[in-house]
Amino acid sequence: MKRSGWIIFIPAAFFFILNFAVSSVKTLFFSRFIYFLFLISLFFFLRQFSLNKILKSTLGGVSLIIFSYGIIQKFVLFPYYLKNITPEKDFYIQAVLTRIKSGRIFAIFTLPTLYAIVCALLILFIFHYLLKSASGIERFFWSFLLILGLGNLVLTQSFGGILCLSAGIFLYLILSRILNLKFLVPTVMVLALFFFLITGLRFSEAKKMEPVKLRMSNWAQAIRMIGANLYWGQGLGNYESEISYFTYPGEARSIYAHNFFLQFTAESGIFIPFFILALLFCYRKKLKPRDCKKDEKTLYISAFLILLLYNLIDIGFYFFAAGIAGAICLSQVYPHRSKNIKLNAVVLIFLSAFLLAESISDTFQRRGEYRLHRKDYIEAEINYKKSLAINPFNLRAMMGRSQIYYDKTDYSRCEYYLDKIREIYPDSSFANALKAKVAYEQRKYCNSLYFIRTAYLKDRLRDAHKRQYELIKNNLQAELAKPQD
Secondary structure (H helix, E strand, O other), X not given: OOHHHHHHHHHHHHHHHHHHHHOOOHHXXXXXXXXXXXHHHHHHHHOOOOOXXXXXXXXXXXXXXXXXXXXXXXXXXXXXXXXXXXXXXXXHHHXXXXXXXXXXXXXXXXOHHHHHXXXXXXXXXXXXXXXXXXXXXXXXXXXXXXXXXXXXXXXXXXXXXXXXXXXXXXXXXXXXXXXXXXXXXXXXXXXXXXXXXXXXXXXXXXXXXXXXXXXXXXXXXXXXXXXXXXXXXXXXXXXXXXXHHHOOOOOOOOOOOOOHHHHHHHHHOOHHHHHHHHHHHHOHHHHOOOOOOOHHHHHHHHHHHHHHHHXXXXXXXXXXXXXXXXXXXXXXXXXXXXXXXXXXHHHHHHHHHHHHHHHHHHHHHHHHHHHHHOOOHHHHHHHHHHHHXXXXXXXXXXXXXXXXXXXXXXXXXXXXXXXXXXXXXXXXXXXXXXXXXXXXXXXXXXXXXHHHHHHHHHOOOOHHHHHHHHXXXXXXXHHXXXXXX
C-alpha cells in the first residue's frame, strides 16, 4: 500500500474502532463487520481468475434450474398449498398463506424483490450470451432461457426489478456500441410491456403508490438516524436495534432503510464512507477498468449498475446474494494476478466458516421459534440449545429460551437468560418487557415499572408495551394509595 493509502487507512481504522465503541449491540457490529470483510476477501480472491468460461456454463445451468422452479412454484406449488393448507389461527401459517395469495414468486430466495434482482442479473447475462451465440442450438437455448427469465421477472411483480433491468440493458447496449434502432425499439417495447404487466398485476398497490410511500417513510427514518449521530454513527449492524427510536406514528415500520447507502451511513457515520471514497480516489488509476470495450467488461459493468440501482431502492449488498454478485462483477472489472492467492484463500475460508456457523445457528433458532409458537417446548428448547452451542451470542435464541421458562413459570432461569440478553443488548424491548412481567408476578412493582418503562421508551409504537406500562403504573399507584399498617 502506498503512503497516501496508509495516511487514509490509519484514521479510517480509528473511526471503525470508535464506531465499535458507540455500538449498543457489539455482537451485531462483529457480525456485519465480518460479512463485509468476507465480501472484500471474495473480491480479492476472485480477481485473480478469469471467470468468463466457467461462468457461462454455470449460469446457464443455474438459470434453467431456478427459472424452472419459479414457474413450478407459481403454477404447481402455490395452488397445491392453497388447496391443502387449512387456514388456522397460527402466525406462520397465516404469513405463508398471505405470501402465496399475493402470487409473487421468490424461488429459493427470501423475498420477491431480491429474486427480481437475481432475475435481472441473469437475464442481462443471458441477453449477452444470446447476442454472441454462434450456433443455432446455442441461440435456441439462450432464447428459451431469456423468455423463461422474463416470465419469472414478471411473476415476481417487482417494479424495481424491471427498472434495474432496463437501466442495465441500456448501459450494456451503449457500452457495446450496438445501440441502434434495430435493438433499441424492440428492447424498449418489451421492457415497457413487462412494466405495464406488473403494474396491472399490482394495480391496487400502484394506484396508492404503496411501494414509493414505504420507501419514502423508511428513508425519512434513516435520515433522522443519520442526523442523530452524524459523525460516529449507530454502529455497524445496529440499524435494526435503534430504528424504533426514529419511527413516528403512522409511518411504515421496518428494520431496514430500503436504501443501502442511507443504512450504511446511519450505521457508520459520515467519516467511514468519506475515508472509503478517499481510498478509492487514491487508487483511481488502478481501479480504472482497462479494455472497457471488451464484451466481458461491458457485461460486468452493466451488471454492477443493476446492483447499484438496487442499492438505491433496497438494502442491496446487505443481502448475501446481492453482495456475492457485486463481488463477482467487480472482480472481473478489476482483474489482478497476484502471488498472494494462498493467503487470500485462507482468509476467505476462515471468514466463510464463521458466516456458515452463524447461518446454521440462525437456522436452529428459527426452527426453535416455530416450535415455540406451537407450544412444543421440548423441541423448541432442543433447537435453541443447538443454536446457542454454535453461537453463544445468538440473541433470538436466548429470547426463545427465556420465553419457554416464563411460560413454565420458572422465573429464575427465565431471568438468567433475560439478564444475559440485557448484558449484550441493554435496551432490548423484549428482554425489558419480559423482565417487567416477571417482576410483576413477584410483586416487585417498582422494578416492574422500571423495566416496562424502558421497553416502552424503546418501542413506543408497540401497543402491548403501552398497555402493559399503563397497567403496571396504575397498579403501583393503587398499591401506594393503600393505607399503611
